[in-house]
Amino acid sequence: MVHVVAEVELPVDEKLKIYKNRLIPEAGLCGDEKRISIVTGTHGDELEGQYVCYELQRRIQEGKEHLKGIVDIYPALNPLGIDSITRGVPGFDLDMNRIFPGNTESGAMPEYIAAGIVEDLSGSDMCVDIHASNIFLKEIPQVRINEKDRRKLVPYAKLLNIDYVWVHSAATVLESTLAYSLNSTGTPMLVVEQGVGMRLTREYGDQLVDGIFVLMKKLGIWDGKVIKPKKPIVSKDGMVSFINAPESGIFVPEVVHSNRIKKDELIGNIIDPLNGRILNSILSPVNGLVFTLREYPVVNKGSLIARILEM
Amino acid sequence: MRKKILYELSSIYRDNLRIKGYIFGKGEKSACVVGAIRGNEVQQLYACAQLVKALKEIEKAGKIKEGKSVMVVPCVNTYSININKRFYPIDNTDINRMFPGYNQGETTQRIAAGLFDTIQDYKIGIQFASFYMPGEFIPHVRMMRTGYEKKELAKEFGLPYVVIRDPKPYDTTTLNYNWQIWNGQSFSIYTSETDKLDIDNAMQAVRAVLNFLDKEGILEYQGHDGYISRVINENEMVPVKSKNAGIFEGFAQVNKSVQKGELMAYIIDPYEGNIKERVMAPCSGTVFFAHDTPMTYNNTVLFKIIEES
Ligand SMILES: [Zn+2]
Numbered sequence: 001m002v003h004v005v006a007e008v009e010l011p012v013d014e015k016l017k018i019y020k021n022r023l024i025p026e027a028g029l030c031g032d033e034k035r036i037s038i039v040t041g042t043h044g045d046e047l048e049g050q051y052v053c054y055e056l057q058r059r060i061q062e063g064k065e066h067l068k069g070i071v072d073i074y075p076a077l078n079p080l081g082i083d084s085i086t087r088g089v090p091g092f093d094l095d096m097n098r099i100f101p102g103n104t105e106s107g108a109m110p111e112y113i114a115a116g117i118v119e120d121l122s123g124s125d126m127c128v129d130i131h132a133s134n135i136f137l138k139e140i141p142q143v144r145i146n147e148k149d150r151r152k153l154v155p156y157a158k159l160l161n162i163d164y165v166w167v168h169s170a171a172t173v174l175e176s177t178l179a180y181s182l183n184s185t186g187t188p189m190l191v192v193e194q195g196v197g198m199r200l201t202r203e204y205g206d207q208l209v210d211g212i213f214v215l216m217k218k219l220g221i222w223d224g225k226v227i228k229p230k231k232p233i234v235s236k237d238g239m240v241s242f243i244n245a246p247e248s249g250i251f252v253p254e255v256v257h258s259n260r261i262k263k264d265e266l267i268g269n270i271i272d273p274l275n276g277r278i279l280n281s282i283l284s285p286v287n288g289l290v291f292t293l294r295e296y297p298v299v300n301k302g303s304l305i306a307r308i309l310e311m
Numbered sequence: 312m313r314k315k316i317l318y319e320l321s322s323i324y325r326d327n328l329r330i331k332g333y334i335f336g337k338g339e340k341s342a343c344v345v346g347a348i349r350g351n352e353v354q355q356l357y358a359c360a361q362l363v364k365a366l367k368e369i370e371k372a373g374k375i376k377e378g379k380s381v382m383v384v385p386c387v388n389t390y391s392i393n394i395n396k397r398f399y400p401i402d403n404t405d406i407n408r409m410f411p412g413y414n415q416g417e418t419t420q421r422i423a424a425g426l427f428d429t430i431q432d433y434k435i436g437i438q439f440a441s442f443y444m445p446g447e448f449i450p451h452v453r454m455m456r457t458g459y460e461k462k463e464l465a466k467e468f469g470l471p472y473v474v475i476r477d478p479k480p481y482d483t484t485t486l487n488y489n490w491q492i493w494n495g496q497s498f499s500i501y502t503s504e505t506d507k508l509d510i511d512n513a514m515q516a517v518r519a520v521l522n523f524l525d526k527e528g529i530l531e532y533q534g535h536d537g538y539i540s541r542v543i544n545e546n547e548m549v550p551v552k553s554k555n556a557g558i559f560e561g562f563a564q565v566n567k568s569v570q571k572g573e574l575m576a577y578i579i580d581p582y583e584g585n586i587k588e589r590v591m592a593p594c595s596g597t598v599f600f601a602h603d604t605p606m607t608y609n610n611t612v613l614f615k616i617i618e619e620s
Contacts, residue, residue, distance in 0.1 A: 009556035011606035012581045093397055094443065098481045104610075106550040108444055112610045136402065173408075175480035244415065248322045272323070300401050301320055302418035 005074065006116030008109050016080060018117060023057065023071040026064050034219045035070040037121050038212065039189075040130040042096050042178065044081020044088070048195040049130030051205040056212055060222075069221030072124070077117055077178075085198070087134070098173075100181040118181055125219055126156065127189035128212065129179055135197035136296040137304060140258045140289075141204050143232075144191045146170050149183050154234060157190055159218055161211030161229040163258075164291055164309065167236050196295050233289070235309055241286050243306045245270060245299040249279045255306075257293040267306055270299060286310045312367055317384065318425030320418070328390050330426055335366045338378035341529045343433035344520060345384045345426075345486065348407045348440075349398065350391025351506040355439035358502065358513040359385035365517060366530075374531040381529060382433065387426055407440075408481065410489040427489065435527065436490035436497035437520060441505040444612070447565045447603045450515055452540070453499040455482060457491050462542050465498055467526040468519040469537020471566075472599070472617075476545045503565065543617060549594050551614040553578055555587045559607040563598050563614060571595045575614055578607060594618045 005018040025033070038056065040049025053075040060067055076082050080090045088095050089110045099107075102114025121127055133139045142164040143157040150167050157165045174180055182189040192208060195201035207230075214229045216222035245251065249270040255261050261284045270280040282305060292307035299305070318330040346352065346359030363383050369375060386392060390400050398405050404419045411431075412424025430436065442448070451472040454460045465473040482488050490497035500519060502512045518534050525532040553559075555578045563575035569592040578588040590613060600615040607613060 009609040011556045109608045172483045300418040302421040
């Protein structure tokens with residue numbers, strides 16, 4: 001059943017509503033069911049999660065008798081952003097994932113909405129927040145975990161059928177994310193990053209849905225058949241090499257995203273179309289896996305080109 | 312006056328982005344003033360330009376103290392200001408959320424690092440800053456409560472208020488915060504406008520900085536003394552929120568007093584013209600902040616009042 005989680009009136013004949021759909025067992029609820037919350041659309045230009053929300057429900061409907069717990073689906077935490085192709089909250093120039101846990105007293109509209117979202121998600125037995133990088137970079141399916149939640153969350157991340165678990169160091173600025181707000185108050189949340197902004201990568205979506213069923217089975221929410229999940233690589237920051245553009249220009253990749261690369265092999269070239277020449281050939285500093293690769297060709301000096309996991 | 316390029320970045324088809332510093336006096340790095348970091352900070356740019364103009368005269372008159380120097384950086388982000396875009400053109404990131412920066416990182420981290428490396432040794436850091444919420448303010452000095460903040464110094468600007476803010480996680484990447492952690496003394500000056508010019512207000516900010524530099528013994532400036540500042544914590548202000556959305560018609564004015572129960576604004580139905588809500592003052596005091604766009608959502612802070620003590 002569809003519920004409204006938070007609501008704000010816009011100036012001219014429109015209400016902004018944050019929706020969730022709650023799926024429950026056919027036989028009804030007895031009160032001690034586990035609850036999983038699937039969340040996406042905090043960044044309006046990240047759409048990979050849209051397909052996941054749909055496909056997850058389609059498969060649940062197909063085997064309704066196997067649903068033993070509550071599945072809450074929140075497909076659009078930033079509906080104005082999704083509908084206007086805006087990453088942040090339109091009208092505020094604000095990254096919605098930097099305002100949690102929100103504020104109902106003295107904040108602006110997005111902070112009021114954020115507080116409603118946190119309240120509604122709190123108490124879930126598990127949450128999955130699906131992101132899709134941005135328009136610049138393509139990511140292999142991965143879960144990102146704050147170092148301080150490593151013990152609690154890595155075992156669950158391994159069920160999600162993703163390729164990679166990145167345990168990153170704690171930065172103060174990340175304390176304003178939805179995942180931090182929930183994890184630090186006792187509601188576990190896994191953050192998935194996969195694919196690229198403004199696009200759907202269906203194979204990645206199917207892969208993650210397979211994983212969500214494995215996670216639901218572990219939690220006792222699903223008792224149907226599930227796959228055996230992929231064994232992801234788990235690493236800390238030290239294993240990740242960041243490759244940034246040494247010059248401004250147009251980036252043309254030579255490697256294929258998600259492939260392995262050898263040290264000194266060509267990642268790609270930065271070219272100068274005006275003079276018809278290569279400005280810079282970028283070589284891999286390590287042997288490893290290209291888990292992040294630039295999709296958007298225009299680069300300034302410093303733009304991220306790739307992230308390579310040393311292996 | 313000496314001009315110095317503090318940081319330079321090339322792009323594929325645009326002229327280079329150059330961060331320029333204007334240096335007055337010689338010797339100890341006494342104070343540095345930074346202007347527009349976001350592309351809409353035209354008022355901040357203008358205030359810096361007027362400060363450069365005033366400092367030229369002061370230097371010519373030999374009134375910069377021996378062994379002291381002041382640097383002004385009018386604009387950090389020409390790429391945005393020239394195309395009327397608030398954040399960095401390519402990736403839409405905010406340079407004022409990238410400090411202290413990282414010279415091997417993303418473009419805006421490099422710009423932040425390039426700037427911060429050249430200004431961090433100045434003993435006093437002053438930024439002409441803008442707020443993320445649209446609206447009008449009483450001009451004030453703002454400091455973060457980091458444990459290093461010196462409120463008494465902030466009063467030397469002679470602006471009506473010194474506002475102390477408890478930093479939130481996202482504040483820890485601003486210039487103001489990092490400057491204060493680094494050198495102990497950093498202030499942000501907020502004037503009422505951002506993307507429009509308010510010349511009186513900009514000149515008030517310029518005089519405030521010159522007053523401050525005079526009191527700190529960095530230069531000689533004969534201004535009037537300004538206000539005796541009142542120090543207030545941001546959390547102590549009383550927010551006045553909308554209960555309805557619609558067209559906003561404000562009556563209460565910034566820097567004016569209101570009485571408890573006084574009418575501050577109407578919220579009007581955008582189709583039928585009737586008054587949906589009369590926004591009343593919940594307490595008596597001075598209006599510190601006022602919403603200044605013609606529309607409002609519900610649950611939006613329309614005013615902030617400094618309650619009468
Ligand atoms: Zn995201």
